[in-house]
Structures are given as C-alpha cells and as structure tokens.
Amino acid sequence: MSGTSRAGHADAAEAFDQLRRHLSPKLALTGNFAGRGAVEERAEGCRVTLSDGRTVLDFGSYAVTLLGHRHPAAVAAVRRQLDTMPTSTRSLANPVAARAAACLSGYLGDALPKVYFGLNGADVVEVAVKLARLATGRGRVLAVRGGFHGKSLGALALTHSPLYRVGLLGCLTDVVHLDPQDPQAVLREVAGGQVAAVVFEPVQGENGAVPLATEVLRQWCADAARHGTFVIADEIQCGLRRCGARSVALADGLPVDAVLFGKPLGGGVLPLSALLCTERMYAPLAADPFLHSATFGGHPLACAVLPEVLPAIEQLADHGRVLSGLLDGALDGLRERHPGVVREVRGRGLLRGIDFSSPQAAGWVVMELAGAGLLVSPCLGRPTTVRLLPPLVSTAADIARAAEILDTAIEVAERTVPAASAG
Ligand SMILES: Cc1ncc(COP(=O)(O)O)c(C=O)c1O
CATH class of the missing domain: 3.40.640.10 (Type I PLP-dependent aspartate aminotransferase-like (Major domain))
Structure with a gap:
C-alpha cells in the first residue's frame, strides 16, 4: 500500500490501545473497523489521509466540515x-x-x-x-x-x-x-x-x-x-x-x-x-x-x-446548489437498484439520508464504505439511516466517485447481510 510506514502502524496500534484503556473500547472497535487498522492522520478539503497512507473521501464528519478540512x-x-x-x-x-x-x-x-x-x-x-x-x-x-x-x-x-x-x-x-x-x-x-x-x-x-x-x-x-x-x-x-x-x-x-x-x-x-x-x-x-x-x-x-x-x-452557495442537483441524480433509482436493502432516500441540499432495512444493514454499509474509501455518518437517532454530508468544497468528480463506491458497497451488502437482518 503506497505511503505505508512502520511508524504509522506503531502509532495506530498505540492509539487503539489508549482508546480502549482510557476512552471507550467500543470507540476503539468501530474506529479500527472503519480504518482497517489505521487512524486518521491529516486532512485537506474533502479528503482524509490515514496512517497507512490511504486517502478517503469525507462525506461524514457529522456535518462539521461543510467547508472541508483546513479551509x-x-x-x-x-x-x-x-x-x-x-x-x-x-x-x-x-x-x-x-x-x-x-x-x-x-x-x-x-x-x-x-x-x-x-x-x-x-x-x-x-x-x-x-x-x-x-x-x-x-x-x-x-x-x-x-x-x-x-x-x-x-x-x-x-x-x-x-x-x-x-x-x-x-x-x-x-x-x-x-x-x-x-x-x-x-x-x-x-x-x-x-x-x-x-x-x-x-x-x-x-x-x-x-x-x-x-x-x-x-x-x-x-x-x-x-x-x-x-x-x-x-x-x-x-x-x-x-x-x-x-x-x-x-x-x-x-x-x-x-x-x-x-x-x-x-x-x-x-x-x-x-x-x-x-x-x-x-x-x-x-x-x-x-x-x-x-x-x-x-x-x-x-x-x-x-x-x-x-x-x-x-x-460556494451556488456551487452547493449544483452539488445538490448532482446528488439528486446520483441517488435517483438507488432504491429500485437495491430493493433488498434500501428502503428510502431522503433529505435536502447536502444533507441526505439513505434508510436501510435494518440497523445491521446500515452499520454494515457504513463500515464497507469506509473500507472502500468513503466516510459517511450514521444517524444518532435512527440507526437504520446512513447520512451523506458532502462538503461545499467537493467537486462533481467527488460526487460521482462517492456514488460509485456507494452503489458497489450496497450491492455487496445486499449479498452479504443475512436475510433476517436485511428485513
Ligand atoms: C440539530 C442539532 N442540534 C443540536 C446538536 C448538538 O450539538 P453538539 O453535539 O455539538 O452538542 C446536534 C448534533 O448533532 C444537532 O444535529
């Protein structure tokens, strides 16, 4: 993997250990899954670089990074x-x-x-x-x-x-x-x-x-x-x-x-x-x-x-309207393409929710997306929904890339998540 450093791996392992011991074992567990063993290291715009050198697209961050990272x-x-x-x-x-x-x-x-x-x-x-x-x-x-x-x-x-x-x-x-x-x-x-x-x-x-x-x-x-x-x-x-x-x-x-x-x-x-x-x-x-x-x-x-x-x-307000239109296009037909797991697509502007058939399916998709290079946010009040929160600084190419990763991850979820939890 390009940019992987031994120091990065050692720092990540230490961070997970400290998280487990001093903060929350669950935070360590989910962070470990999402980062595939790596931790977040630096960021710019809508991209975050992990300690193993990979770069992921950030359409999450719980709605904080509307202007991206380090504007x-x-x-x-x-x-x-x-x-x-x-x-x-x-x-x-x-x-x-x-x-x-x-x-x-x-x-x-x-x-x-x-x-x-x-x-x-x-x-x-x-x-x-x-x-x-x-x-x-x-x-x-x-x-x-x-x-x-x-x-x-x-x-x-x-x-x-x-x-x-x-x-x-x-x-x-x-x-x-x-x-x-x-x-x-x-x-x-x-x-x-x-x-x-x-x-x-x-x-x-x-x-x-x-x-x-x-x-x-x-x-x-x-x-x-x-x-x-x-x-x-x-x-x-x-x-x-x-x-x-x-x-x-x-x-x-x-x-x-x-x-x-x-x-x-x-x-x-x-x-x-x-x-x-x-x-x-x-x-x-x-x-x-x-x-x-x-x-x-x-x-x-x-x-x-x-x-x-x-x-x-x-x-960036006008650009935001363009991005919102692109999101409409990207999410259009998602339910029809994945009837086994997608129940509804909602939202407005750069705040969109994809509702899945079960919390397990939603959780699975969040982790699969992170591994494939797209960070999204789960919903604190509705565990069946996954939120897409693209920053205003993202581009048409970023939306297209996110849509591609999303479709593939949901397809895998449809095949992988047990039928019972898929609803
Ligand atoms: C609408 C709304 N109000 C209040 C809050 C609480 O904000 P904070 O977590 O910064 O205290 C949130 C957080 O998600 C929110 O979405």
Whole structure:
C-alpha cells in the first residue's frame, strides 16, 4: 500500500490501545473497523489521509466540515489570532467576539440582533431554553418527535430518541414531544398555558435527514406567537447552506424568535456555536450577562474564524446548489437498484439520508464504505439511516466517485447481510 510506514502502524496500534484503556473500547472497535487498522492522520478539503497512507473521501464528519478540512481562510484566521491574543481576559472587552456577533447577525439580515456564543450545539440549546423560560416565567417546552438537540441534560430533555434518555427520565422534565405531522399540536399545548418555547429542526438531521412540513411549522409559529410562546429553530445541522439556505426557517418565511447554529460555524477548524435571537427573548441576558456564561464562551480563536467562514460559505452557495442537483441524480433509482436493502432516500441540499432495512444493514454499509474509501455518518437517532454530508468544497468528480463506491458497497451488502437482518 503506497505511503505505508512502520511508524504509522506503531502509532495506530498505540492509539487503539489508549482508546480502549482510557476512552471507550467500543470507540476503539468501530474506529479500527472503519480504518482497517489505521487512524486518521491529516486532512485537506474533502479528503482524509490515514496512517497507512490511504486517502478517503469525507462525506461524514457529522456535518462539521461543510467547508472541508483546513479551509485556508479559516486556518489563516486562527494563525493570526494565535499570534496576537488567543485568550480573552474576560474583564476587558473582547473585540473579536463583538465583531463575530455583528457579522453573524448581519448574515441573517439583522432580523435577530442578539447573539450568545457557545462551543457545542448543546450549549446554545441550553441557553435558548433557559432564556425562553426566564423571559416568559413559564416552565414547559415543546419539542418534536424524532428531534435531536444534544445530550447535556437540558438539551437531552428536548432530544427525542430513547437511546439517550434511558436511565435519565426523571431529570428530563417539562418537555412534550409533538407529532410533526399535526398542525394543531402547538395550539393544543399552548392553550393549556405555561409553554415557554417550541423548538424544532426544520430538517431533522440525526433522525435521518427528515424535512418537516413547512405548512405545519407555519401553523405552529402562528399559534405560538398568539400565546406569547417563543419559537426556536435549531439549525445546528441544517443551517448555513447545508440545506441550501442561510437559515431554512427564515428562508421559508417562518417568524422564529431564535435560530441556533453550530457544527460548521467554526469553519470546521474550531468548536463554535451561536444563538441568535430577538431583543425580547434575550432580555434576561441583556440585564445580567452573567446569568449564563462559560469560561470559554466567545473564545477569540473560534470567533476570529467566523468573519472568514460566512463569506467562504456564501462564495460556494451556488456551487452547493449544483452539488445538490448532482446528488439528486446520483441517488435517483438507488432504491429500485437495491430493493433488498434500501428502503428510502431522503433529505435536502447536502444533507441526505439513505434508510436501510435494518440497523445491521446500515452499520454494515457504513463500515464497507469506509473500507472502500468513503466516510459517511450514521444517524444518532435512527440507526437504520446512513447520512451523506458532502462538503461545499467537493467537486462533481467527488460526487460521482462517492456514488460509485456507494452503489458497489450496497450491492455487496445486499449479498452479504443475512436475510433476517436485511428485513
Ligand atoms: C440539530 C442539532 N442540534 C443540536 C446538536 C448538538 O450539538 P453538539 O453535539 O455539538 O452538542 C446536534 C448534533 O448533532 C444537532 O444535529
């Protein structure tokens, strides 16, 4: 195998051993399967090079690498900040976070002028729910069946999948999960009073790339507004042009009070998330900024990247539409070609889900794809679905190559996965 080095093998073996002993044996096992004994070593654009010298196409990374790996503008911004002031005193004013907040608000047309920066998606889900409860003085929150909003306790209360809630139900209070097909669901709940917020993903990511019906969301927004309930669009996965629009909710004309971004917001280089919201929702934090704060919130290294990331995403927006069209073509007929294992193909833009006949079939395909040179992401809320998340920097040739690998891997799965688990 070209580029294989003995040092690479030794490092990989040591990494798996350390993973097993100090992190999780399961992470070591799945990582070992996916990398065929090698570990990730370096990356650029939509390609990752492993310790055995192989290079794989990255259409996964859990939606973080929308701009690919090591986007030059993002890397340069980090380097500049590293050489000036990477850490904030948190007593003096931090101009880097201030500029990032102004850029982000401007990116959405200043409809949502107030900003809070976190590191992970769950951080801003937490603050959104906290603000909605404090600003309304109400306790109840509405989320959606199939929705995923993170795993910290506050965010987990909104996450629907029982996989992550088991054993913790007593801590996950005052959240009702709505039927996403019921336009009257919000009205029924708000009529009873005490509802602070309704939170939804316009396109559910971890549930397998499931777009929610815009007309249902429109009705929910109207009913929430009439009852003083805040509407929060969690676009941590589907926003920032992953599904075409800067904000899916705002592009669909939904009058939301808050939009949440994360994952690719730090350019795929640093962890960064953000809540954008109205003055009314932000009022408790405007009155007391220490009501919700974190040592590394608004970190200069991550915030320095943001003003570079947004124009980079915009520059690629038209190309993203072309890639989306190519994906339509590549995935067209997949179900008909593989009726034994493929049940459905879903999604929008550069967020696509292929639903298989069983979790075993899906898991098998993920591993087969990785071995054949294509990284994809499984779905945290729906183990039968495999997600394709091509970066905006991928090319028509990358999509064609991915489609080819996909077809072959599914063909092998059809022959290999035992009939019982193939459904
Ligand atoms: C829509 C959505 N919200 C929130 C989160 C939680 O983000 P994080 O894992 O960064 O905390 C995720 C993560 O997948 C997500 O997809």
